[in-house]
Amino acid sequence: MVLLAEINTKVGSLPLKKPTMLASGIMDEDAGSMKRIIKCGAGAIVTKSIGLKPREGYPNPTLIELEYGILNAMGLPNPGIDNFGEEILKLKKSKTPIIGSIYGANSKEFIKLSQKMEDYGASAIELNLSCPHAKKYGLEVGSDPKLIKIITSSVKVNVNIPVFVKLSPNVTNISKLAKAAESGNADAIIAINTVKAMKIDLDLRRPILSNKIGGYSGQAIKPIGIRCIYEIAEHVNIPIIGVGGILTGEDAIEYMMAGASAVQIGVGIYYRELDIFNKINKEIEQWMDKHSYKKLSEIIGAAHL
Numbered sequence: 001m002v003l004l005a006e007i008n009t010k011v012g013s014l015p016l017k018k019p020t021m022l023a024s025g026i027m028d029e030d031a032g033s034m035k036r037i038i039k040c041g042a043g044a045i046v047t048k049s050i051g052l053k054p055r056e057g058y059p060n061p062t063l064i065e066l067e068y069g070i071l072n073a074m075g076l077p078n079p080g081i082d083n084f085g086e087e088i089l090k091l092k093k094s095k096t097p098i099i100g101s102i103y104g105a106n107s108k109e110f111i112k113l114s115q116k117m118e119d120y121g122a123s124a125i126e127l128n129l130s131c132p133h134a135k136k137y138g139l140e141v142g143s144d145p146k147l148i149k150i151i152t153s154s155v156k157v158n159v160n161i162p163v164f165v166k167l168s169p170n171v172t173n174i175s176k177l178a179k180a181a182e183s184g185n186a187d188a189i190i191a192i193n194t195v196k197a198m199k200i201d202l203d204l205r206r207p208i209l210s211n212k213i214g215g216y217s218g219q220a221i222k223p224i225g226i227r228c229i230y231e232i233a234e235h236v237n238i239p240i241i242g243v244g245g246i247l248t249g250e251d252a253i254e255y256m257m258a259g260a261s262a263v264q265i266g267v268g269i270y271y272r273e274l275d276i277f278n279k280i281n282k283e284i285e286q287w288m289d290k291h292s293y294k295k296l297s298e299i300i301g302a303a304h305l
């Protein structure tokens with residue numbers, strides 16, 4: 001059957017042929033796995049969050065599967081920006097946008113990292129201001145509206161590609177933080193990073209993860225993500241990218257109705273394999289055809305009307 005709906009979208013000035021992007025941290029540390037995901041229908045790839053220096057991350061256990069999702073505290077392991085360059089350069093011929101995710105402790109670090117990502121050929125920057133379990137980075141920066149505005153605006157004036165800001169749900173008022181990013185001239189908001197959580201081993205009487213506290217992903221966090229997108233959409237006028245627990249086309253459509261112009265998929269890969277991007281793209285098209293929608297713009301933000 002020929003599908004009629006058009007699922008191309010735009011995040012600010014960045015056009016996407018498909019609305020499903022790979023979320024940061026999952027199969028995105030080397031060019032080979034990123035190429036495989038592109039072949040599986042992702043509209044864009046977000047890299048693993050990269051810092052100035054190589055970082056080993058935390059000792060095991062760092063990841064555990066729970067009933068309704070996955071709990072992790074990897075500790076931001078990454079090869080460092082200088083070693084990561086060659087991975088992005090290997091993707092230079094790809095027509096699919098590569099979005100460089102970065103983390104840092106202050107504006108100076110974020111500026112350096114974003115300029116290098118731009119030099120390597122990244123189509124946009126994703127500022128990870130939201131890691132729930134990395135001391136010094138992540139939430140310490142990303143729960144302070146003043147710091148969010150300063151970091152965003154200082155990166156914006158130092159690069160010529162769009163700058164996206166990824167926020168955490170582990171805060172009292174996420175729309176206040178989204179507004180701070182908007183006032184720093186962010187091109188889009190991404191929400192949500194993982195939800196702070198813990199699992200205890202009853203026999204050992206200890207938290208299982210070596211870092212004790214981790215971040216929860218997967219189907220359990222979808223209603224939290226939907227609520228965050230809805231609240232942010234009520235307060236800002238820049239595009240939003242939704243992420244958290246998306247496993248099906250209907251999950252993606254729910255995020256879009258809440259206000260997302262595109263979506264990201266992380267641990268969904270574990271549940272529906274790499275081909276999840278093609279599957280979800282097709283499910284969105286089928287759903288739109290069935291309900292007589294022709295374009296995603298008819299769905300984005302529909303829950304607010």
Ligand SMILES: Cc1cc2nc3c(=O)[nH]c(=O)nc-3n(C[C@H](O)[C@H](O)[C@H](O)COP(=O)(O)O)c2cc1C
Binds near residue numbers: 024192243244266268
């Ligand atoms: C193993 C793992 C590593 C992650 N690493 C990063 C990271 O480096 N940077 C980042 O911004 N988010 C990271 N995340 C968070 C995801 O990008 C995403 O925001 C979160 O998992 C919710 O989406 P999901 O339910 O589709 O997985 C990671 C998640 C997982 C499970």
